[in-house]
Amino acid sequence: MAKSWCIFFIFWPTLALAVCWMAPAWGWWFPGDAASTLGARIDDLFYLILIIVSVVFVGTHVGLAYVLWRGSSFNEPKALFTHGSHNLEVIWTIVPSGILLFIALYQMDVWADYRVQSAFPPEAVRAPVAEVTARQFEWRIRYPAPGKTLQLTPQPDDLYTVNDLHIPVGRPVMIQLRSDDVQHSFFVPMLRVKQDAVPGLVIPIWFDSVRSDTYELLCAELCGWGHYKMKARVVAQSDANFKSYLAELHREQFDDGVPSAATESSEAAETASKSE
Amino acid sequence: MTLFRLHQLLVQPKFGSAGRQVIANNFVWEVLPVRNRASFLVPAALMAVVIGCEQPQARFELTERTKDLMSPARTAVADAVEENFGTPNDLVAWLRSPTRYGDNTGHVAGGDGTVSADSFPAEFDEPVASDLSGAALRFTSGKYQGQQVPVGQFDADAGQLVLGAVLDPPVEQDTQFQVVGDVLQHGRMLYMTHCMHCHGVSGDGEGPTAQYLDPRPREYRLGIYKFTSTKQTDKASTDDLQRTVKQGIPGTYMPSFMLLKDDELAAVVEYVRFLSIRGEFEKKLVDELYGDYSTAAVNDRLESGESEDEIESQLTAYIQDDLPSTVDFASSDLASSWTNADTEAAVVVPEKSRVPDTLESRKRGRALYVSDRTKCVTCHGPKGRGNGSATNDYWKVPGSNETYDSRGLHDLWGNKLSPRDLTRGIYRGGRRPIDLYRRVYAGIKGTPMPAFGGTVLKDDEIWDLVNYVMSIPFESEQPSPGNEQLAVTVSDQPR
Numbered sequence: 001m002a003k004s005w006c007i008f009f010i011f012w013p014t015l016a017l018a019v020c021w022m023a024p025a026w027g028w029w030f031p032g033d034a035a036s037t038l039g040a041r042i043d044d045l046f047y048l049i050l051i052i053v054s055v056v057f058v059g060t061h062v063g064l065a066y067v068l069w070r071g072s073s074f075n076e077p078k079a080l081f082t083h084g085s086h087n088l089e090v091i092w093t094i095v096p097s098g099i100l101l102f103i104a105l106y107q108m109d110v111w112a113d114y115r116v117q118s119a120f121p122p123e124a125v126r127a128p129v130a131e132v133t134a135r136q137f138e139w140r141i142r143y144p145a146p147g148k149t150l151q152l153t154p155q156p157d158d159l160y161t162v163n164d165l166h167i168p169v170g171r172p173v174m175i176q177l178r179s180d181d182v183q184h185s186f187f188v189p190m191l192r193v194k195q196d197a198v199p200g201l202v203i204p205i206w207f208d209s210v211r212s213d214t215y216e217l218l219c220a221e222l223c224g225w226g227h228y229k230m231k232a233r234v235v236a237q238s239d240a241n242f243k244s245y246l247a248e249l250h251r252e253q254f255d256d257g258v259p260s261a262a263t264e265s266s267e268a269a270e271t272a273s274k275s276e
Numbered sequence: 277m278t279l280f281r282l283h284q285l286l287v288q289p290k291f292g293s294a295g296r297q298v299i300a301n302n303f304v305w306e307v308l309p310v311r312n313r314a315s316f317l318v319p320a321a322l323m324a325v326v327i328g329c330e331q332p333q334a335r336f337e338l339t340e341r342t343k344d345l346m347s348p349a350r351t352a353v354a355d356a357v358e359e360n361f362g363t364p365n366d367l368v369a370w371l372r373s374p375t376r377y378g379d380n381t382g383h384v385a386g387g388d389g390t391v392s393a394d395s396f397p398a399e400f401d402e403p404v405a406s407d408l409s410g411a412a413l414r415f416t417s418g419k420y421q422g423q424q425v426p427v428g429q430f431d432a433d434a435g436q437l438v439l440g441a442v443l444d445p446p447v448e449q450d451t452q453f454q455v456v457g458d459v460l461q462h463g464r465m466l467y468m469t470h471c472m473h474c475h476g477v478s479g480d481g482e483g484p485t486a487q488y489l490d491p492r493p494r495e496y497r498l499g500i501y502k503f504t505s506t507k508q509t510d511k512a513s514t515d516d517l518q519r520t521v522k523q524g525i526p527g528t529y530m531p532s533f534m535l536l537k538d539d540e541l542a543a544v545v546e547y548v549r550f551l552s553i554r555g556e557f558e559k560k561l562v563d564e565l566y567g568d569y570s571t572a573a574v575n576d577r578l579e580s581g582e583s584e585d586e587i588e589s590q591l592t593a594y595i596q597d598d599l600p601s602t603v604d605f606a607s608s609d610l611a612s613s614w615t616n617a618d619t620e621a622a623v624v625v626p627e628k629s630r631v632p633d634t635l636e637s638r639k640r641g642r643a644l645y646v647s648d649r650t651k652c653v654t655c656h657g658p659k660g661r662g663n664g665s666a667t668n669d670y671w672k673v674p675g676s677n678e679t680y681d682s683r684g685l686h687d688l689w690g691n692k693l694s695p696r697d698l699t700r701g702i703y704r705g706g707r708r709p710i711d712l713y714r715r716v717y718a719g720i721k722g723t724p725m726p727a728f729g730g731t732v733l734k735d736d737e738i739w740d741l742v743n744y745v746m747s748i749p750f751e752s753e754q755p756s757p758g759n760e761q762l763a764v765t766v767s768d769q770p771r
Contacts, residue, residue: 138524138532253708
């Protein structure tokens with residue numbers, strides 16, 4: 001009977017381990033490999049911690065199982081009572097502290113690159129790609145006019161879209177995140193970016209996309225009854241495509257509804273810009 | 277899925293009368309009569325655990341005016357509307373209505389698939405865009421010609437169509453058929469998911485979340501939409517509605533549904549048009565009856581000496597003799613107005629392209645803005661803050677001599693309305709110059725914003741006005757050089 005209890009208690013951690021082991025194969029894991037350079041480093045940190053934790057978890061449970069198993073046979077001599085061991089206590093304080101200190105120091109680089117503004121890639125900071133304003137329940141996006149820099153306040157020639165953020169691929173980009181009403185959270189799981197949008201603050205965040213792709217942008221902070229609706233897309237595209245996207249947006253936004261004239265004026269603008 | 281099909285077996289397929297097709301039912305839990313509470317509750321609780329709680333039955337509500345009619349008139353209107361439009365779970369494709377219900381033709385194919393009593397391999401003339409589940413299938417040749425069955429589902433990869441009914445003997449190869457209603461059915465599913473909680477099941481703008489919103493969600497049943505590209509007297513075009521759904525309406529609770537696929541967008545907008553047309557149809561019938569048979573009218577008539585029997589017999593005669601022609605008239609009127617909105621002729625297109633956005637143009641626009649010809653200032657205020665003097669007036673209710681209870685502007689739906697604050701740079705109908713041009717040219721339907729195009733203002737003048745309005749958010753507090761004159765003319769002192 002005692003042995004079957006042993007097996008019962010050993011079964012659960014074994015099952016937990018097996019499920020974790022199988023999880024990636026069942027699709028209970030990250031939504032694919034990180035599509036950003038920083039995301040890959042965040043994943044590496046995650047795996048490092050996962051390995052440390054797994055070793056401790058397995059080790060502890062093997063130890064517990066051994067004690068349980070031996071204790072369940074009644075042939076053992078009576079156990080000794082000791083009132084603590086100074087050496088042991090020092091060891092199990094110093095070893096975990098060492099591990100925690102190692103993790104704390106080891107992750108600092110990634111954290112700084114992700115969050116500390118002075119460590120942001122300078123080319124991203126110089127020309128923020130867009131301002132993203134979260135509001136109940138959509139993402140409103142403001143790009144600077146082609147060839148201009150994003151200003152903190154709206155400009156007459158800014159370009160606007162909603163729920164559709166385009167970024168150039170393969171280089172770091174920065175956005176200015178704000179909120180129109182309540183707290184929201186800008187979350188692109190594939191790029192491993194998550195940042196709260198706080199009313200009254202303009203929060204810069206940077207990321208990059210290593211491939212041309214379309215990603216989901218979600219709100220990760222319960223923001224009201226329509227929170228579930230707050231879904232948008234991030235389109236990472238080549239520089240050339242991104243430029244032509246902005247040009248198209250510009251054409252569309254300054255459309256005066258006269259078909260022939262619209263094409264004429266854009267051609268005129270092109271010749272004007274060439275002659276400059 | 278099995279439950280769905282089992283239930284469908286029990287449904288007696290309805291055979292539509294001339295020009296009507298009943299689009300098949302979705303799965304509905306029938307409420308059983310309760311004899312023994314315990315014997316009901318225990319299995320019910322178990323079922324609730326297994327399948328989740330029952331959804332309240334969706335139904336189309338009648339308008340308040342319809343409910344105010346005397347009872348036989350109310351019933352006649354309700355019946356006519358239900359006959360031609362159905363209920364949310366039993367939509368009717370009335371082919372005289374200008375709704376694109378979705379229409380696919382095809383035939384029973386030979387080949388690998390097997391023909392059984394409730395399924396057969398199907399080949400469609402055009403690729404099928406959306407899910408066919410719940411659409412109505414009508415045979416147009418063979419021994420079942422003219423008969424209608426609901427579609428259970430269609431597996432586009434295997435080309436096998438499963439019916440929601442049993443046909444014994446099975447259909448023969450090469451039998452022609454038509455599947456109607458898939459687009460509307462698809463639209464209804466999307467509408468119930470994304471739109472219903474604000475706009476309501478009937479499109480009455482009274483969904484469960486509507487009470488928390490200001491501005492209120494649009495009520496579709498008047499058939500009027502504010503932000504359109506069409507002329508003042510025209511309906512909203514399908515493109516306008518699609519644009520609104522896709523872009524959302526900034527400054528309101530209408531969010532953007534940018535990520536809907538093209539066929540989803542088309543389907544959900546088609547369902548919105550369906551609800552609009554349904555509501556307008558109901559309104560047109562009620563308009564005919566309201567003058568004589570509303571509660572107030574009937575009381576007046578009783579007081580003036582008519583007897584109740586007289587009124588009722590008149591009403592019965594009206595319903596028998598005149599209502600069918602009213603239905604005819606209403607339907608052809610709706611068909612022409614909604615079809616017309618989708619034609620090129622309905623769209624407002626400027627004759628001249630935009631006047632270059634120069635300081636001179638803006639000054640001309642500003643002069644128009646404060647002029648007596650446009651009277652923009654009375655509502656939008658001297659500085660465009662939406663605080664003109666008219667916001668302090670008591671306005672007349674259109675079509676009557678009474679005034680509204682509260683000061684300020686009201687829209688046709690009876691909601692209080694603020695003139696747009698033009699300094700904020702939030703444009704509900706879109707921020708393109710053409711959007712602003714159309715607002716000025718055709719006005720905003722259902723609101724006191726009048727149409728200036730064609731009559732009051734010429735093209736160049738509208739563009740000047742647009743240039744000025746687009747510059748308002750970027751005006752500095754101090755008048756710009758050369759603009760002092762204007763600044764002195766109209767002061768922004770509080771009244």
